[in-house]
Amino acid sequence: MKIIDIRLTPLFSEFKTPYVWAMGKNLGQTTILIEVETDAGVVGYGETAPTMTSPEAIHTLLLTAKTVLLGQPITQIINLMKQLFTQNFGHHYASQSHPRIGNIAFAGVELALWDALGKSVGLPVHALLGGKIHDTVSFMGFVQGDSTEEVAAHAGQLVQDGFEVIYLKAGYTNDKDMANVEAVRKAIGNKRLRIDPNEAWDLMEAQVMINKLAKYDLEMVEQPMSAIAGVPALKALKQSCSVPIAADQSVFTPEEAHAMCASGAASLLTVGLHE
Numbered sequence: 001m002k003i004i005d006i007r008l009t010p011l012f013s014e015f016k017t018p019y020v021w022a023m024g025k026n027l028g029q030t031t032i033l034i035e036v037e038t039d040a041g042v043v044g045y046g047e048t049a050p051t052m053t054s055p056e057a058i059h060t061l062l063l064t065a066k067t068v069l070l071g072q073p074i075t076q077i078i079n080l081m082k083q084l085f086t087q088n089f090g091h092h093y094a095s096q097s098h099p100r101i102g103n104i105a106f107a108g109v110e111l112a113l114w115d116a117l118g119k120s121v122g123l124p125v126h127a128l129l130g131g132k133i134h135d136t137v138s139f140m141g142f143v144q145g146d147s148t149e150e151v152a153a154h155a156g157q158l159v160q161d162g163f164e165v166i167y168l169k170a171g172y173t174n175d176k177d178m179a180n181v182e183a184v185r186k187a188i189g190n191k192r193l194r195i196d197p198n199e200a201w202d203l204m205e206a207q208v209m210i211n212k213l214a215k216y217d218l219e220m221v222e223q224p225m226s227a228i229a230g231v232p233a234l235k236a237l238k239q240s241c242s243v244p245i246a247a248d249q250s251v252f253t254p255e256e257a258h259a260m261c262a263s264g265a266a267s268l269l270t271v272g273l274h275e
Contacts, residue, residue: 007035022171022200030055036112044116046108061105140167152183165192171200185216196222210241223248235265
């Protein structure tokens with residue numbers, strides 16, 4: 001079972017409503033569909049993660065997949081991914097160069113490889129990885145809106161739609177964050193509330209804001225500070241507030257996950273497929 005073709009198709013999806021977050025407002029997002037075809041006629045599918053990184057830059061990186069993977073066996077996925085990272089970054093560990101860009105670009109390739117392998121042997125991918133853990137996976141209600149009134153109204157609607165976990169973006173102005181969290185808490189009652197400032201705060205601001213927001217019974221605050229601040233800064237924050245801290249952009253490699261857990265710098269990790 002060898003790889004005979006890799007096809008890349010950029011796809012732009014316009015959002016039903018604008019995506020509002022600490023870094024601005026987005027009307028849509030480009031992902032790149034990745035198709036891996038084997039000599040048995042099997043096609044595996046994957047896609048890159050939506051990202052603020054230039055789709056053209058991601059596409060250029062993905063073109064190297066053809067030179068690396070064509071003619072190779074579909075069964076050697078770990079080795080194939082090591083070759084792909086080495087070709088682009090000089091080492092198979094993404095952490096040696098730029099884990100965000102590397103993982104965002106190549107996660108879709110790995111997904112397509114696993115999909116093709118699973119189809120080739122007639123098994124779902126979870127069976128190849130040791131078996132499924134859950135029959136279903138729940139999803140959070142993702143609050144959107146420009147104004148505090150819009151945010152509160154949407155949060156209330158998400159509760160009516162049956163969501164048990166409400167996820168709210170933060171990292172705007174401190175006054176707007178306080179108003180949004182207060183309004184959303186009123187709108188959702190005792191449902192679980194998480195906020196994500198998307199790395200918008202420094203350590204001192206994060207300490208002040210999280211301690212002020214603690215009265216609204218936050219389940220967690222996701223990546224309040226830049227990942228560049230490092231594990232020590234996140235640990236200092238965790239030790240100075242009562243709300244659990246989640247690491248997201250700080251963890252893109254197994255080594256980073258180990259360091260975060262071993263240090264006690266975060267209460268939990270939030271990991272996407274592209275990480």
